[in-house]
Amino acid sequence: MDAVETWVDWTPVFRLLLVGTLLAAGPLLWVWLRHRGATPMQRLRALTALTLFLTFDLVLFGAFTRLTDSGLGCPDWPGCYGAASPIGARADIAAAQAAMPTGPVTWSKAWIEMIHRYLATAVGGLILVMAVVSTLERRRGPTPVVWAWLTLAWVCLQGAFGAWTVTMKLFPAIVTLHLLGGMVLLALLRWQNVRWADPALRDDSPPALRAALVGLLALVALQIALGGWVSTNYAVLACRDFPTCQGQWWPQMDFARGFELWRELGQQGSGDALPFAALTAIHYTHRLAAYVVLLALAAVGLWQWRCGQRERAWWLWGLGAWQLVTGLSNVVLEWPLIAAVAHTGGAAALVVVLSGWLAQPTRRRPGLEGSPTVARLAAEGQA
Template identity: 40%
Template structure:
């Protein structure tokens, strides 16, 4: 079960990365139906394009985009099967009265089923931002819960000499909540195609403060047949982008402070290494964010920005778990 959990966690990160790649290559509707693609389990051959156009006139076949979408679905499906296996193993151990985590595997199974539904709604609701955002957050949550399960199974705990670090539990939780909010803002930026509306640093070009429009954060945006490439105006997209940048400064400061305090006060290598890892990943993430602006959102950098965000969140979750874990 330990090995399967670690494999599932790695695969969850792969799914997050593939999801970002799918979104950033505008392949979210590469297949206009679900769970298949143009009514097939595999992407149809281009020789059938004319026939498929009659069945799906609003979405002509683009083979590359269709494959991007389907590969993401295939890998996500494999992850779902692995999580189902983890839940079955947990249930079996419980029925045999063998001590093992039970709630986490069952929660993961419920989450992955809901994720499948969100994947379907992403297509059937034509990339409605709130649905795409929920799908993104579900992927991050799945990854972090698998990391937690791996820590539970390996019985990681606070080293005896670091019991005094419990006083940083409130700070760790504050950093976690702030980081989650930043990921939500980043997801809202991506799903509303607002990543390129500000092309200057540190904030935005021109008199941006006069154009702020808080209506940009209205989650439900009915009345549109298709949300691909966004439906918000420039001011609304700029507002989302600016808030994402502002909050990034807050989160960076909080994370640096947490890393410094843990590194300074810890007597064990465990927490010192964890603090160094969080700080290093934070630096990479900040560099990727700046590169996205300076280099106008290159695909590799934008995909990496998503993957590294998931890794940073997992590290902060691990730090919170370790800070509150009983000796």
């Protein structure tokens, strides 16, 4: 019988899943050992908080991967030249580095890229466990089953965007969507984390203030998208002075080409090189939007202060100051790695903080007031 042609080599996929499973086993074992005397729901609550923390770290490491130009450290997916790690691909990596010493493929960049993939797979495994356990524990009381499975579906989509980031050679629109997907994943996990903490939690903020928080979160999301567009197009250094840009308050800018979404990195849709005026437009739009976001953070924080929510106000003002300092550092210090990663971290922290506040219901869930389940869960949260 003739040999059947192999269209897809699944070996790297299975190897990546094995590594991710081994990495996910560590946090799962830690939660089990630390909460040996706890109920399954308490363990699930702890696992949700730990997964949120690890996902935040993953977003930061993703920024580190992008900012060190390691996104194509292994130019195939999911393995590295078909191997499970750079160790098995050392001959291919050496050949690529010899052909282009400062190119996208080097030994260190390959490891950075693969570590990012390992961590992402491990987080996906933890989210899968959360979804399964949430379903199994539903008979014991209300659990966020829909949110858990939605989060699992989203992390799978996020993995697909990670693959497209590599296979489409850092296509700016795909890389930016991958960044936004990470922020959405943080918001989904934070939502579950808050709902697990206390099912009867109540937020007494005025409806108008909660509406303002929704608007603020939308504004932050837009600014993150603009920031991702700046980073993925390498437009950070298009303006190296502040508060002016290139010594002008309104430099020459090409918005049409700068915000042409579907195009290759460094190119226009026509295939011609992207002009510098387009990079300037990308950078300056993000800077102008930053002023609006900072004013909104200050205004909503003041509103919270007057409503007696002083701790929340300090969180908004503190994160706003953090973003201002790290953003300015990227410009005047010419994009140092630590400032760039810290800037992404501040944006992620804003998403976690705002989505956490909005996750708190404005009133007790219908039918749960005074129920034995709510009383038991509240007692477990205090135990």
